[in-house]
Amino acid sequence: MSIKEPRYESTFHPHKFALWASLCSITMMFIGLISAYIVRYAAGNWQEFNIPSLFYISTVVLVISSFTLHKSYKSFVAEDEKSYKFLLLVSLVLGIAFVAMQTFGWFELEARGIELNGNPSGSFFYLISGLHALHILGGIAAMLVATFHAYKLPFFVSNKRRLRFDLVVSYWHFVDILWIILIVFIHVIRYIL
Amino acid sequence: MIDTKLYGDNDTDVLIKESGYDDHFHEHEHGDKYRSGFLNTYIFSMDHKIIARQFLFTGIFWALIGAGMSIIFRLQLGFPEESLAWIKPLLGKWIVIDDVTGMGTLDPQFYYALVTMHGTIIVFFVLTAGLSGTFSNLLIPLQLGARDMASPFLNMLSYWFFFMASVVMFFSLFLSTGPFSGGWTAYPPLSALPQASSGSAGGMTLWLVSLTLFVVSVLLGGINYITTVLNLRTKGMSLWRMPLTIWAFFVTAIIGLLSFPVLVSGFLMLMMDRGLETSFFLSEIFIAGQGALDYVGGSPILYQHLFWFLGHPEVYIIILPAMGLVSEVLSVHARKPIFGYKAMVFSILAIAFLSFIVWAHHMFMAGVNPFISNFFVIFTLIIAVPSAVKVFNWITTLYGGNLRLNTPMLFAIGFVSLFISGGLTGIFLGNSAIDIPLHDTYFVVAHFHIVMGIAAFFGMFAGVYHWYPKMFARFMNETLGKIHFWVTMIGAYAIFWPMHYLGMAGVPRRYYSFETFQTFKHFDVMNQFITVAAIIVFAAQILFVINFFYSMYKGKQQKTRNPWGATTLEWTTPIVAGHGNWPGNLPKVHRWAYDYGKDGIEYTPQHIPMKDGEEAGDH
Numbered sequence A: 001m002s003i004k005e006p007r008y009e010s011t012f013h014p015h016k017f018a019l020w021a022s023l024c025s026i027t028m029m030f031i032g033l034i035s036a037y038i039v040r041y042a043a044g045n046w047q048e049f050n051i052p053s054l055f056y057i058s059t060v061v062l063v064i065s066s067f068t069l070h071k072s073y074k075s076f077v078a079e080d081e082k083s084y085k086f087l088l089l090v091s092l093v094l095g096i097a098f099v100a101m102q103t104f105g106w107f108e109l110e111a112r113g114i115e116l117n118g119n120p121s122g123s124f125f126y127l128i129s130g131l132h133a134l135h136i137l138g139g140i141a142a143m144l145v146a147t148f149h150a151y152k153l154p155f156f157v158s159n160k161r162r163l164r165f166d167l168v169v170s171y172w173h174f175v176d177i178l179w180i181i182l183i184v185f186i187h188v189i190r191y192i193l
Numbered sequence B: 001m002i003d004t005k006l007y008g009d010n011d012t013d014v015l016i017k018e019s020g021y022d023d024h025f026h027e028h029e030h031g032d033k034y035r036s037g038f039l040n041t042y043i044f045s046m047d048h049k050i051i052a053r054q055f056l057f058t059g060i061f062w063a064l065i066g067a068g069m070s071i072i073f074r075l076q077l078g079f080p081e082e083s084l085a086w087i088k089p090l091l092g093k094w095i096v097i098d099d100v101t102g103m104g105t106l107d108p109q110f111y112y113a114l115v116t117m118h119g120t121i122i123v124f125f126v127l128t129a130g131l132s133g134t135f136s137n138l139l140i141p142l143q144l145g146a147r148d149m150a151s152p153f154l155n156m157l158s159y160w161f162f163f164m165a166s167v168v169m170f171f172s173l174f175l176s177t178g179p180f181s182g183g184w185t186a187y188p189p190l191s192a193l194p195q196a197s198s199g200s201a202g203g204m205t206l207w208l209v210s211l212t213l214f215v216v217s218v219l220l221g222g223i224n225y226i227t228t229v230l231n232l233r234t235k236g237m238s239l240w241r242m243p244l245t246i247w248a249f250f251v252t253a254i255i256g257l258l259s260f261p262v263l264v265s266g267f268l269m270l271m272m273d274r275g276l277e278t279s280f281f282l283s284e285i286f287i288a289g290q291g292a293l294d295y296v297g298g299s300p301i302l303y304q305h306l307f308w309f310l311g312h313p314e315v316y317i318i319i320l321p322a323m324g325l326v327s328e329v330l331s332v333h334a335r336k337p338i339f340g341y342k343a344m345v346f347s348i349l350a351i352a353f354l355s356f357i358v359w360a361h362h363m364f365m366a367g368v369n370p371f372i373s374n375f376f377v378i379f380t381l382i383i384a385v386p387s388a389v390k391v392f393n394w395i396t397t398l399y400g401g402n403l404r405l406n407t408p409m410l411f412a413i414g415f416v417s418l419f420i421s422g423g424l425t426g427i428f429l430g431n432s433a434i435d436i437p438l439h440d441t442y443f444v445v446a447h448f449h450i451v452m453g454i455a456a457f458f459g460m461f462a463g464v465y466h467w468y469p470k471m472f473a474r475f476m477n478e479t480l481g482k483i484h485f486w487v488t489m490i491g492a493y494a495i496f497w498p499m500h501y502l503g504m505a506g507v508p509r510r511y512y513s514f515e516t517f518q519t520f521k522h523f524d525v526m527n528q529f530i531t532v533a534a535i536i537v538f539a540a541q542i543l544f545v546i547n548f549f550y551s552m553y554k555g556k557q558q559k560t561r562n563p564w565g566a567t568t569l570e571w572t573t574p575i576v577a578g579h580g581n582w583p584g585n586l587p588k589v590h591r592w593a594y595d596y597g598k599d600g601i602e603y604t605p606q607h608i609p610m611k612d613g614e615e616a617g618d619h
C-alpha cells in the first residue's frame, strides 16, 4: 500500500525502522533486568553456582543458526533457490534445538537444587534465560512462516519478499547477540564485581 | 479577523493540485478499503483521525472517573464529621454506616484504593494515553503531510490494547476486596504480598495485568509515531521545518520506548514474587502472630529503582506533549513566530536526556547512599535550565504579540503560569537536604499536581479547544470555555497553593485522617477550603464536558479551512478530511512552521512557495 512508501529522502524502509525501534525497546527491558541483577548481586547473600555446560553448547548452536540464516538470505538474494531453502530449514531446526537445550539446562539446574524460588541468583538466571527463550520462540514462529513460504510459494525474488525475509533475519541476529551478551554477562560478573 | 482572501481555500486546492506531490495514493482502489461499513469506520478503524478521537473519548471517560474519585476522598478528608451516607447507593459496602448515629463514613481501605486509582488513572490513562494518544495520532500525519501512520494496523492495535487495559482496570473497581490500594507507584511489600492489604490480592493482580496491556499500547503507538516522523514526511518537510508539536510527540515517543520496558521488567519480577514465591523484592518480613515469611533477602528498594527509572521519564512523557501543544497555540494566537525555535528543540532533547538520570530524587529518603544522592541532586537541578529556557521563550513569544485572548490561548498562558509555579517547588525538592522534611508531605502533592497534573490538563485543554474544528468541523462555545478557564485557573491554585503550607508544617500525604494529630488541628479549616475548591473545579470540568458534546452537534460551524490563520499543514485539508487526508496530491512544504508577520504579511502557510528573493524565516 502506498501509505508505506517512504516519501522523504529516506534509505531505510519504514518497517525495518519500526523493527529496530522495537529492538531498542526489548534491549531496554533486558538492561533493566541486568541492572537489577548487578544491584542485587552487590547486596550480598548471593549463592554462586556453575552454569551447566549445556547452556554454552546451546550458545554455539544459536551462533551457527544465525550464520546459516545469514547464508540463506544471501542465497535468496542470489536466487539460489536450493541452498536458500535448505539453509533456512537448517536454521529453523537449530533454533528449535536451542530451545530444547535451554529446557534441559533448566532441568539440570533444578536437579542440582537451584530452585526458581530459592536464592535470587537462581531466580535471576531462570527469569533472564526464560524471558530470552520467549523472544527466541517469537523468532522461531517467524522462521516457521518463512520456511512455510519458502516451500509452498513459487520461488521468485521481489522487494516485498526480500524485505520480509530481511526482517526475520535481523530479528534472529538480534536475539542471538542478545543471548551472547546475557550469557557472557552472567558468566563474567562474578570475576569483576 | 483573518484575511481569508489572503490564502483562500480554492487557492490552496489549486496550489496543491498544480505543484503538490503526487504519491499515486488514490490510484490504488484498495486505498479506501478500511473505510467500509460502520464497524470498520468507527470501531476497528485504522484511520488516525478516528483513532485520535477514540483516545480522546476514552480519556475523557477516565478523567471524569479519576476526578470524581478525588472528590469522594476529599470529602472524607475535609469533612470527616459529615455523613457520607448519601453515596452509599454508589459505593455500597465501602460506606460504613454507624448503627447508632446513622452516620456514613468512607472505609479507610477504600480511601486508599480511591487515592491509588485516582493517581493511576490520571497519570497513565488520561495524561499519557488521553493526551499523547489523541494529539500524536491527530497531528503527526496531518502536520507532516502524510496519508496516515506508518502502520495503521499497529495503530489500531495500540488503541485496543489501551481499551483492554481500561476494561481490566474498570473491572477491578468492582472486586469485593476492592481495587489496589498501595499508591500509584505500587511499592512492595504492599504490592508484592497478596495478604498485605485487601487491595493487594485480586486488585493488584488486575492492576498489573491492566498496566502491562497499557505498556503494550504505549509501545505500539510509540514505534508508529517515531517511524512516521522519520519516514513519512512530505516533500520539503525537513526535521528543522517540523512544528514544535511534532518534535514534542516524537521525543515523547522515544522516551516512552526506552523507559516503559524497564517498568515491564520490574512488573515481571513483581509478578514472580506474587505468584512464584521468588524473593526479588521481598525479604523475611516478620508478621505478628505468623512469624517471618519464607522470602530471603529481597529488596523493595530495587523495585523503587526500576519503577522510578520509568516514573521520572513518565512525568516528561506527560508534560512534553503539553509543551508542544502550548508552543503551537501560543505562537498562532500571538501571531508571532515562536521565539527561539531551535533552542526549544534542543531543550526538549536536553530534558529528554536528563530525565533518564535523575530518578533517584524520588528516593532520597529511601535509604540510598547520600553520596549517590549528590549525583542525582546535581542532574535534577540541571533540568531546571532547559525548563527555564522554554519558559523564557514562551514569555518572549507573548511579548509584544498581537494576542487573541480566546479560550485555547488562555489555557496556553495558564499552562506557562502553572509550569513556573510548580517548577520552582521542584527545585526545593531536588535538594536532598530540603527534601528530607518535605518528602511524602503535601508539599510534594502540591508540587506535582501543579507542574504535572494541572499543567498537563491545561495543555490538553488548549489543544482540544484549538483543534476541535479539525476534529469535529465545529467550534466549542467561547463563553462556556472562558468560564471553564477562569474557574479552573483560580480554583486549581486555591486547591494546591495551601497544600504547600500543609506540607511545610509536616502534614504527611496519603493519610486517612489527622484526628489524632493535635499539631494539625488548626489545619481543619484549610482542608475544608481545599475540598470546597476541588468541588467547584470539578463542576467546571462538567461544564467543559457538556460544552464538548453539545458543540459536536450544535457548535458554530467551521466555514473556512484555516479559521485561526495558522501556518501548519493540517489546515490545508478539506474541512472534513477523508481517508488519506488530502483528496489529490500532498502539499509540498517550502518554509518553516512559524512565518507570522513576516515581511508585513500576517501569516504565510508552510505550503506557500518562497517568493523571488524572499529570505527564509528561520535563519
Ligand code: HEM
Pocket (backbone or CB within 6 Å): B185, B315, B316, B318, B319, B361, B362, B380, B381, B383, B384, B387, B422, B423, B424, B425, B426, B427, B428, B429, B430, B431, B435, B438, B439, B440, B444, B447, B448, B451, B452, B453
Ligand atoms: C524543575 C524541575 C523539577 C524538579 C527539580 C523536580 C523535583 C522533584 C523531586 C525532588 C521530587 C520528589 C519529592 C519527594 O517525593 O520527596 C518530585 C516529585 C514529583 N515530581 Fe517533580 N521536579 C521537577 C519538575 C517536574 C515536572 C515537570 C513534573 C511533571 C511534569 C514533575 C512531576 C513530579 C511528580 C509526579 C512527583 C511525585 C511523584 C510521587 O511521589 O507520587 N516534576 N519532583
Ligand SMILES: [Cu+2]
Pocket (backbone or CB within 6 Å): B311, B312, B315, B358, B359, B361, B362
Ligand atoms: Cu522525578
